[in-house]
Structures are given as structure tokens and as C-alpha cells.
Amino acid sequence: MQCGMVIDERLRVSGNDSFPTNRGALCVKGWTSAELLRHPERLLQPLARNGRGKLTQVSWDEALQRIAVRFTEVQIKYGRDAAGLFGSGALTNEKTYLLGKFARIALGTANIDYNGRFCMSSAAAASNKAFGIDRGLPFPVEDIAQTEVILMVGSNSAETMPPLMQYFEQQRANGGKLIVIDPRQSATTNNATLHLKLTPGSDAALANGILHILIRDGLIDADYVHARTSDFERVKGLVATYWPAQVERITGVPEAQLTQAAHLFGKAKSAMILTGRGTEQQSQGVNNVLSYINIALATGRVGSPFSGYGCLTGQGNGQGGREHGQKADQLPGYRKIDDTAAREYIASVWGVSESELPKVGKSAYELLNSLGSEIKALLVMGSNIVVSAPNATHIKARVRKLDFLAVADFFLSETAQLADVVLPAAQWAEEEGTMTNLEGRVLLRQRAVAPPEGVKTDLEILCELGRRLGRKEQFAYENPREVFDELRLATKGALADYSGITYEKITEQQGVFWPCNEAQPNGTPRLFAEKFATPDGRARFHAVRHQSPAEEPDAYYPFYLTTGRVLSHYQSGTQTRRVQKLVDMNPEPFAEIHPSTAKRFGITNGAVVWLQTRRDAAQFKVKVTPTIREDTVFVPFHWGGAQAVNRLTNAALDPTSRMPEFKVCAVRIQTNIES
Numbered sequence: 001m002q003c004g005m006v007i008d009e010r011l012r013v014s015g016n017d018s019f020p021t022n023r024g025a026l027c028v029k030g031w032t033s034a035e036l037l038r039h040p041e042r043l044l045q046p047l048a049r050n051g052r053g054k055l056t057q058v059s060w061d062e063a064l065q066r067i068a069v070r071f072t073e074v075q076i077k078y079g080r081d082a083a084g085l086f087g088s089g090a091l092t093n094e095k096t097y098l099l100g101k102f103a104r105i106a107l108g109t110a111n112i113d114y115n116g117r118f119c120m121s122s123a124a125a126a127s128n129k130a131f132g133i134d135r136g137l138p139f140p141v142e143d144i145a146q147t148e149v150i151l152m153v154g155s156n157s158a159e160t161m162p163p164l165m166q167y168f169e170q171q172r173a174n175g176g177k178l179i180v181i182d183p184r185q186s187a188t189t190n191n192a193t194l195h196l197k198l199t200p201g202s203d204a205a206l207a208n209g210i211l212h213i214l215i216r217d218g219l220i221d222a223d224y225v226h227a228r229t230s231d232f233e234r235v236k237g238l239v240a241t242y243w244p245a246q247v248e249r250i251t252g253v254p255e256a257q258l259t260q261a262a263h264l265f266g267k268a269k270s271a272m273i274l275t276g277r278g279t280e281q282q283s284q285g286v287n288n289v290l291s292y293i294n295i296a297l298a299t300g301r302v303g304s305p306f307s308g309y310g311c312l313t314g315q316g317n318g319q320g321g322r323e324h325g326q327k328a329d330q331l332p333g334y335r336k337i338d339d340t341a342a343r344e345y346i347a348s349v350w351g352v353s354e355s356e357l358p359k360v361g362k363s364a365y366e367l368l369n370s371l372g373s374e375i376k377a378l379l380v381m382g383s384n385i386v387v388s389a390p391n392a393t394h395i396k397a398r399v400r401k402l403d404f405l406a407v408a409d410f411f412l413s414e415t416a417q418l419a420d421v422v423l424p425a426a427q428w429a430e431e432e433g434t435m436t437n438l439e440g441r442v443l444l445r446q447r448a449v450a451p452p453e454g455v456k457t458d459l460e461i462l463c464e465l466g467r468r469l470g471r472k473e474q475f476a477y478e479n480p481r482e483v484f485d486e487l488r489l490a491t492k493g494a495l496a497d498y499s500g501i502t503y504e505k506i507t508e509q510q511g512v513f514w515p516c517n518e519a520q521p522n523g524t525p526r527l528f529a530e531k532f533a534t535p536d537g538r539a540r541f542h543a544v545r546h547q548s549p550a551e552e553p554d555a556y557y558p559f560y561l562t563t564g565r566v567l568s569h570y571q572s573g574t575q576t577r578r579v580q581k582l583v584d585m586n587p588e589p590f591a592e593i594h595p596s597t598a599k600r601f602g603i604t605n606g607a608v609v610w611l612q613t614r615r616d617a618a619q620f621k622v623k624v625t626p627t628i629r630e631d632t633v634f635v636p637f638h639w640g641g642a643q644a645v646n647r648l649t650n651a652a653l654d655p656t657s658r659m660p661e662f663k664v665c666a667v668r669i670q671t672n673i674e675s
Contacts, residue, residue, distance in 0.1 A: 002437035025163035043424035087114035088382030089315030092433030100325025110361030117364035122285030123311035132533030145170035154278020158187035185627035201549035207291035209247030219266025221300030303528030320436030328361035333494025363658035372401025384572035550652030557666035569638035
């Protein structure tokens, strides 16, 4: 979300009341974030594995030289693409841009991707298909407070983005309605007008059922559909087969609730649909999102005041992180790496020939799955892949097969513990740079304190490695501003055009919405008012038929397993599991199980059970609660090692976004693993 905060010289944090996104509100993670800056476990000197296999302290020169030499050796022996990079949605725009440039110019490898592929990629792909462009929210968050009805799908914003909830509270105070679609009852559903408790993996069927009712009951905007969209008739024909009674059988949502949701949304003067990871982290994630976009288009919401479709971006720079080149198929500004004109333009900016740029590489999970076979050396920045990847036990085994692994991080994460070289990186308050929040608003994060002695920024690391790999001219930056100025040039004329944005303009306006260029010098807070970013300016409907998840319950694995977040922790927990207040709130993961399911197995609250899938088994304490479906088990994913639920999750990939199916797999509950 990117909240504005103030930190003083004594490392005390306060909310920034004038900041437009969070307006002074912070969650518990924000209030405690400064504790990590001088944490006793903070990495303060490079580490390298010695002859006995132990990580020991070394100089920066030795650590960087070892990385440069080992990557060079691997590429000489196995080819350019044997080198891989794995980035993060937590990196600043400057780092994202430079990491992509480093991969293509310093290493010449096609194989770079990032953990955002595991977060927003399905929503991004769907937005590109429907609208021709992907910006998480194509309107400011303040519009949420002014809309009449919100349909929220697969998001528990009350725990994942607490400062955002002030807009939902304003919306409710204004008489607005909130419909939440989620298999479990959460802090967010507790505030909802209507909660649709669907079967995991049935999103597209539910959306098609709602659209069926909207069409049947005359609640679509025919004039908008005719003037501003294409391919509606194909969708109309498809959803005619999704009778409410049939949809109830597929989704478990009563027909009366389907009708209530459709009428609330269709009769509202303004309405928006917001999706989260619940509907997106599936092997049909893109189709799921497209089916909800169909509803927004059919009712004339997209581009209308206080209405539309948006994705609730998860990571700190989840939006900017997916724009500027750390994806396998991408160049800066959302340019495609397989587009000849885009390649020629970026090559000219970088001072190389177009032929030097590699082609499309492997997506995130495919990259990790090829470690030790096709990819022999890997550099990881800002990610903890052995906790965050699906089928994590398998990925950890692949990491161990690498010839060489380098990791840049603040702490010795589970991934860093496996590295040959570990580089201590500066944290968020110790460096300058831009971030792009869920609205597409580019923000300037100013340096509050100097990093500890012996710690370098990721930009410094990439520049030094670039020089050691023979690209001194392309990595001769003195500060983040110089990198950003080149990013501005690299994105000029692209979909995500930053060319008109400067650090000064960001400061003056408290953030600038892209696209910002000569034609839109003050940025673009709201998209789609007049046209879409498609060749003919029309949005595209997509006829999406519901498909079952890659795994469904059977006699041996009779339950659905789904995963998510808790309020006190973030991502893989590398940072939050080191803050005692946050640990005290949630010291360990848990398995939510319905009381009737618990009774069936003779399980009481607090008992320990094994959860077993086709990939692995793990032990969790049980939290017996009526808030979960009887056929579903929920486990949060912030823990590593034996407590990592991603040991169990399925790596089945969406065919378009390459998003793994984190949110749905078949699981077995056992009181004894040997039973």
C-alpha cells in the first residue's frame, strides 16, 4: 500500500497525517518497523562460505569479487542463461530498473524474475487483456469512500492493509454496502453487508452466476457496453448457461445470496470490484479476474465516477516492481522484451546494440524449478524463496543443487543460510528512492538515517558488480536520482510512462500518478474516463468458463487447503518474526478447522495435527473456529522451516500469468503422520 510515515533521529516512528494514502494511520507492522534498523541480528558484514562449509565474515572486495568470478565461470562453462536473478516487489523503482538492466547487460541472461509473480501477476495479466494496461487501482483510494457498493473478492484488507480500512469505514458511514467473497470469515467479512462463503477455486463460476442474474434482471448498462466494449455477445451466451441453481451447487453460495449480491451491485449508482490474492493465486487466476471484470464492464462501471475494477496490490512496491524490467518478459515501462521496437529503444538508452539483449526468460517458479539443472548460479535480492515459493521443500532441494548462490538481505533468512555469499543490504529508512503504490502513485522515500557501517545499498552492490563484470560505463551512477533519471528516459512513450516525473514534482504533489509526460504533466489519477489502452480504445470482454482447480479433494485428501496472512506478520516473516511484539501476537502458524471437522477427528482446540498433501507434510496447532468452511483448512504462510505451509502448496501454474496455485490444493488431516 505504501504508507507515509515519519522517523526521527532516535528511530521513533509516527504517521504522516498529511500523506494522501494512509492519512497518518499505520498498522502494527508500521509502528514497530524501526526496531529492525538496529536489530542485534542485523547483517553488518559480508559472509562467504569457507573451505569447511561455514559462513564467515569477509571483506566487501572479497565477497563481490567472488560473486563476479563465480558467475563468469558458470557462464563460460554453461552459457549466458545459466545465470539467474530473483528480485522482489519490495525493491524501489530504481533497484527494480537496475536489476533488470544488470541481468540483460552485465550478465546477458534471459533468466530474471521476482516474487511479485507470486502476488499480482494474474490481476495484471487480466487487466492487460481487458483494458490494455495494468495499474492496480486506476483511481485514487479516496474514491473507495465515495462509492455506493463494493464487491471485494479474495482479500482480507482489515488484516493485510489496516490503514486502507478507513476508506471502507467512510464508505459505510456514507451508507455504502460491502460484499465480500471469501471461503472464510475474517476481520474484513465482519464489516460486510453480505459475505459469500464460496468453495475454494470456484470464483469464475460465482462471477458468471452473478452476471447471469444481472443480464436476466435487466441490470446491465447496454449503452456503455455498445459504445465502449467488444465481445459482449460471446460472454452473454456463455453466462446464460450458468443458472443460479447450478452455480449454487458449484460454489456453495445460496441462490438467494447470489441474487442479493447481483441486485446490490447492479442497482447502485456507483460500484467497484476489488480483487486480492484469494482469487488470483490460482491456476485459473487470470480467468477468475477476467470474469469479475466482465461484471464491471457489463454494468458500465469502468471509467465511471467512483466506480471500476482494481487490484489490491500486496507488496510495498508491488506496482512499481512489476513495471520496470525484473520480469522475464519485460523491459522498463511495461515494454515487452520480444517487441522489436521496444528492444531497439531500450538498447539505445543503455548504449548497446539490440542484438545484445536476451530474449524472454523463465517465469518465477519455472526459474526456481530449473535451479541446479539449467540455471547454475543465482543472485537473490529482497526475497526468501525457500519460504515463499510453492512446493517449498522441492525448491529448497533445487537451491542446494546450485553451483553458486548469492543473497543480498538484512538478515540471515532461510534462503541466505544456504548461500555461498551473503551481502548485508541497507533497509528502507537508510536509502533514497521511489516506490509506486497500489494507486499508481509514484512516491519518494527519503533517507532518514545512514546505514550501519559496513552495509551497502542494493544500488551500490549492483553498480559494483556491474563494473567488475566489464560494464563500468553502464553502471556509473552516483546516487538513486541518476538511476531514476535514466528510468524516466527508458519509460518515455511506454504504457507506464514516468518521463514527466521528477523527485521535485513528487515532493511538491506528495506523489505523482503515472502516466506522466508532456501530454499529462501533472499525472493521471483516473484512467479510462474516455478510452482504454487498446488499439481501438474499447475494453474487451472475455468468455470465461469455470474450470476446476488443479487438485480437488478426493477420498484420500478430502479437504481443501488455502493460505493467507495474519495482521502481525508480513510475507515470509524474515523481518516481522524478529520483532518481539509481533511474535507475541502470533508466535506460530495455526490450522483453522471447523468444529464439525474437529469433532470428526476427535481434535480439540490447541491440539497438534499433521497436514499432508501430495508434496509434503507439516505439523500445526489447531484453531477450531466456525469461521472456516467445513471442507476447508486455512494456514498462514509467514513461517519457514518445518512450519512453512508452502511445503504443502501446489505449483500448478496459470497458463498466462504463470501464477502458482497457492490458494487451493487437496489436503489430508492426520493426528499421527504414520497412520
